[in-house]
Amino acid sequence: MKRFVYFQPNEKNSSGGAEDCVIRALCRAFDRTWLEVFDELTDAAREQYHLPTSREVFETILKKHGYEYWGLEKDKRCTVNRFAAQHEDGIYILLCRAGLQEHLVTVADGLVYDNRDGGNREVKGFYRKNCTEGNGYGR
Secondary structure, three states, X not given: OOOEEEOOOOOOOOOOOOOOHHHHHHHHHHOXXXXXXXXXXXXXXXXXXXXXXXXXHHHHHHHHOOEEEEEOOXXXXXXXXXXXXXXXXXXXXXXXXXXXXXEEEEEEOOEEEEOOOOOOOEEEEEEEEOOOOHHXXXX
């Protein structure tokens, strides 16, 4: 089954090179526009004196919206596609490896929403709303 769904809410950048994965992932998870998410991140960034897409800032926003982080131990890590296949119900924001950097992508009901197919990236952990048991994963 094909899991990738092209998703680019940034109307000014359809080429996909904006390095705005944090905004894109939150747009899909929160069902909000790119500018709404950007504004919320920017407000939090100003308060914290960090960049809007820094982990400190986006985790503040995720917590505000009821999301909690669940890190995956190395032996429980898998690819984005495999994670999506195993989680066909609900919304997850995945923290993935992208070379030496990190990347956020949203999985909703088993589908991967992003501006390019990164289904082979390794999942380091995930954010889940109101998730108390971590779906079998440790913190």
